[in-house]
Amino acid sequence: xxxxxxxxxxxxxxxxxxxxxxxxxxxxxxxxxxxxxxxxxxxxxxxxxxxxxxxxxxxxxxxxxxxxxxxxxxxxxxxxxxxxxxxxxxxxxxxxxxxxxxxxxxxxxxxxxxxxxxxxxxxxxxxxxxxxxxxxxxxxxxxxxxxxxxxxxxxxxxxxxxxxxxxxxxxxxxxxxxxxxxxxxxxxxxxxxxxxxxxxxxxxxxxxxxxxxxxxxxxxxxxxxxxxxxxxxxxxxxxxxxxxxxxxxxxxxxxxxxxxxxxxxxxxxxxxxxxxxxxxxxxxxxxxxxxxxxxxxx
Amino acid sequence: xxxxxxxxxxxxxxxxxxxxxxxxxxxxxxxxxxxxxxxxxxxxxxxxxxxxxxxxxxxxxxxxxxxxxxxxxxxxxxxxxxxxxxxxxxxxxxxxxxxxxxxxxxxxxxxxxxxxxxxxxxxxxxxxxxxxxxxxxxxxxxxxxxxxxxxxxxxxxxxxxxxx
Numbered sequence: 174x175x176x177x178x179x180x181x182x183x184x185x186x187x188x189x190x191x192x193x194x195x196x197x198x199x200x201x202x203x204x205x206x207x208x209x210x211x212x213x214x215x216x217x218x219x220x221x222x223x224x225x226x227x228x229x230x231x232x233x234x235x236x237x238x239x240x241x242x243x244x245x246x247x248x249x250x251x252x253x254x255x256x257x258x259x260x261x262x263x264x265x266x267x268x269x270x271x272x273x274x275x276x277x278x279x280x281x282x283x284x285x286x287x288x289x290x291x292x293x294x295x296x297x298x299x300x301x302x303x304x305x306x307x308x309x310x311x312x313x314x315x316x317x318x319x320x321x322x323x324x325x326x327x328x329x330x331x332x333x334x335x336x337x338x339x340x341x342x343x344x345x346x347x348x349x350x351x352x353x354x355x356x357x358x359x360x361x362x363x364x365x366x367x368x369x370x371x372x373x374x375x376x377x378x379x380x381x382x383x384x385x386x387x388x389x390x391x392x393x394x395x396x397x398x399x400x401x402x403x404x405x406x407x408x409x410x411x412x413x414x415x416x417x418x419x420x421x422x423x424x425x426x427x428x429x430x431x432x433x434x435x436x437x438x439x440x441x442x443x444x445x446x447x448x449x450x451x452x453x454x455x456x457x458x459x460x461x462x463x464x465x466x467x468x469x470x471x
Numbered sequence: 472x473x474x475x476x477x478x479x480x481x482x483x484x485x486x487x488x489x490x491x492x493x494x495x496x497x498x499x500x501x502x503x504x505x506x507x508x509x510x511x512x513x514x515x516x517x518x519x520x521x522x523x524x525x526x527x528x529x530x531x532x533x534x535x536x537x538x539x540x541x542x543x544x545x546x547x548x549x550x551x552x553x554x555x556x557x558x559x560x561x562x563x564x565x566x567x568x569x570x571x572x573x574x575x576x577x578x579x580x581x582x583x584x585x586x587x588x589x590x591x592x593x594x595x596x597x598x599x600x601x602x603x604x605x606x607x608x609x610x611x612x613x614x615x616x617x618x619x620x621x622x623x624x625x626x627x628x629x630x631x632x633x634x635x
Binding site for chain 1: 472473476477479495496497499518519520521523526529532533534535538539540542543586589604605607608609
């Protein structure tokens, strides 16, 4: 249980990090909080020749709202996001940041690391997807911004070029009639979720749904958008029938694989239920209610 | 396997004492503490970021020291279980874990003490659900946790009183 030997490079700025990365290419891995990478290094599932440490870069730890746009630096730690004003103003961000693993991991792990790892069981991707987020990447050639849906290509695969790093994720601050919620089902706090569901929706004054975005984690090779489930909500006033239809649509849109966390049928049923719970909490938040969301622990 | 790995000079402050060491980049923080600085109070349990026995404070925040490289802790301030005692006076958390039987074999205790300290530094009168969340990253196979809850509640009360 010891990492294979590697050369260590410490970057003091983003510019320095991408220039080292461009030089070393495929032989290098970057480390931010290291809460996924260090376990992989210890298992020797990753054996890079070079490790580039981003942990001493200070310029990418911001969590800010400017001109109705929320921007989170790639190196913002989960715990920092949890205690930021954005976790209160955009409650789904609070649900996610406060529910990742345990406080020890939240004190180290970063949002940029989580998104760039593109683990299908990661917590941030479904949440950032329903917030219609954009990812900004930097390379020695410059900066580019793309939607999160274009960024995540496959399980553990992103659109990042060899010499590119994520610098920030940003999204439009939801309006006052918009609300969201994120629920995960976990066997214990330290393990990946068995399934998770994120919902961000906007209600009209008459209570009918103007728009909704729904995303599901751990039930496919990437985060899955439940487009049919969202269609079931649009234009409808929420009631048990509408909820049931949305839950069923979400369950059928999921593409889970049976594993130690449950069979395919079990996960399908589970994610449908989580979607319904998230819709209910999101709808209450749309109406200004304070709703405390906690993940379900088996 | 790369050759000629350069060691990295690091400086850490552990429990108020400065240490300068040259370390291999792959050295884990927990092994820096235990094998290089001979502070063996911090335990290694699972080594997979699960059990929390290796929990220490790094720059005021709890971390699992089996999942931090020593080079990442460079220039950092670290508090381990050895740093809780003041002179010969045990920390209120240590007193409470002893008085309330918050341990049996004691293997998980150093980590639980650090997680409990992090909780009480942020919340002086935590609810049961806040305690549950605060020790969710620490596994105890002996106690069934109930006496750990009692210990934390008791220490919280002592610490509130001493603050006046």
